Amino acid sequence: MAAASSALRVDLLPSDPLLHVFSFLDFRDLVHCSYVSRRLNELSKHNLLWKFLCCKHWLLTDADRVQSGVSWFCLFKQNYKDLGRYIQHYATLRQAWEELKSFLQQRCPRMIASLKEGTTEVELNTMEAQIGCRLPDDYRCSYRIHNGQKLVIPGLMGSMSLSNHYRSEVLLDVETAAGGFQQRKGMRHCLPLTFCFHTGLSQYVALQPAEGRRKFESFYPCPDQTAQDPSAIDMFITGSCFLEWFTTYVHNVVTGEYPIIRDQIFRYVHDSGCVATTGDITVSVSTSFLPELSSVHPPHFFFTYRIRIEMSSGASPDAACQLDSRYWKITTSDGNMEEVQGPGVVGEFPVLTPGKVHEYASCTTFSTPSEYMEGHYTFHRLVNKEEVFQVAIPRFHMVCPPFREPTVRTRKATPTAVPPRCDEGDREDDESGNFGDLRGINMAALEGAWCPRHI
Structure with a gap:
């Protein structure tokens, strides 16, 4: 890539050897060279040199230059005057936003209408004065491009639904975010x-290194239910800085890592190794961690998984079959293993014919932060019920995000009991979007209502 870029510059620039040398300099070095002599001052303002820099730092095109009516050098200066403090972040974040919008336009068009235009430096400075904290430059840069989204559903930052539980996270605009700024212990x-309107869940960015948090990292707060002090908050870490947090999410969306279901982005993660084929039937699995139903203290980690069962379109019509039962072998990170079996999946006994796909979602909870499941389905042929066979379910791992405890806490004398794990929650993801407001509902009561144990 570097060699190709160098060749391009040699072709486009005049034969003056100094211009060839200058083509490898960044804008700061070019400015410094301009002070050395009159000749270097003239050469340092060569239009093609600044075209390279405008494309590199501001992602500008020839059309942008023509529309501006000024030289590439002047165009660079105009953008630097407005966005210069963000020059390390702007191209990366602008590219991420453009890729995300292009993807949404094709797959989730109604989300495009919810995006807000970029905010201004004045508004960001006013926000900093209001909250009394400095905002990270990568956060400010992203909000100069787009000021979050309108408070609508579905949320830009992903959804998840399972039985009567629904989450969809909106990317907050700066005004709403400032109103939710926290100063409580x-x-x-x-x-x-x-x-999220339905659960009250939020991801936060730490603007100062306090109470066990690192500066500018993002996280889901998780109250410590075993501590006497209600301000003891554990954290599920989601990013080391805004740039990493946002660009990683966008990458997962535009590469198809997160599936689109009914015009919403679902934050299921699919491991390419989680695929198994038995004869004409392929089973693949994707998983997701639900922080709003999990806790560090007591250790209670909630996962949902989505399974896709597909019969090859090239299979014989006589291969048509029906699922009878499931078998699971579940292993936790502390070495405990449990076997579970039962009829059907999520109360259904799907029939597979050539080319047909059946998908369903279920859930499980563990008292360890990582574990894996594997197993098989039992089917019978429709043309001959006596022909019974097994289809492998690939091993899939469920690992909760990194978590951190607050710096100081006082434990209760009697820790809260860990709720029982549900092996395969066996509750269908109806994805209807018709869910009530779950804020304030007791977690244990909620889980007991829709995650019965099926042994």
Whole structure:
């Protein structure tokens, strides 16, 4: 790539050897060279040199230059005057936003209408004065491009639904985020990035290194239910900085890592190794961690998984079959193993014919932060019920995000009991979008209502 870029520059630039040398300099070095002599001053303003820099730092095109009516050098200066403090972040974030919008336009067009135009430097400075904390430059840069989204559903930052539980996270605009800025004990100097109307869940960015948090990292707060102090807040870490947090999410969306279901982005993660083919039937699995139904203290980690069962379109019509039962072998990170079996999946006994796909979602909880499941389905042929066979379910791992405890806490004398794990929640993801507001509902009661144990 470097050699190709160099060749391009040699072809486009005049034969003056100094211009060839200058083509490898960044804008700061070019400016410094301009002060050395009159000749270097003239050469350092060569139009093609600044075209390279405008494309590199501001992602500008020939059309942008023609529309501006000024030289590439002047165009660079105009953009630098407005966005110069963000020059390390702008191209990366602008590219991420453009890729995301292009993807949404094709797959989730109604989300495009929810995006807000970029905010201004004045508004960001006003926000900093209001909350009394400095905003990270990568956060400010992204919000100069787009000021979050309108408070609508579905949220830009992903959804998840399972039985009567639904989450969809909106990317907050700066005004709403400032209104949710936290100064209470346990959440000091924390600014919300996202919000879910149904669960009240938010991701936060830590603007100061306080109470066990690292500066500018993003996280889901998780109250410590075993501590006497209600301000003891554990954290599920989602990013080391805004740039990493946002670009990683966009990458997962535009590469298809997160599936689109009914015009919403679902945050299931698919491991390419989680695929198994038995005869004409292929089974693949994707998983997701639900922080709003999990806790560090007591250890209770909630996962949902989505399974796709597909019969090859090239299979013989006589290969048509029906699922009878499931078998699971479940292994936790502390070495405990459990076997579970039962009829059907999520109360259904799907029939597979050539080319047909059946998908369903279920859930499980563990008291360890990582575990894996594997197993098989039992089918019978429709043309001959006596022909019974097994289809392998690939091993799939479920690992909760990194978590961190607050710096100081006081434990209760009697820790809260860990709720029982549900092996395969066996509850269908109806994805209807008709869900009530779950804020304030007791977690254990909720789980007991829709995650019965099926042994």
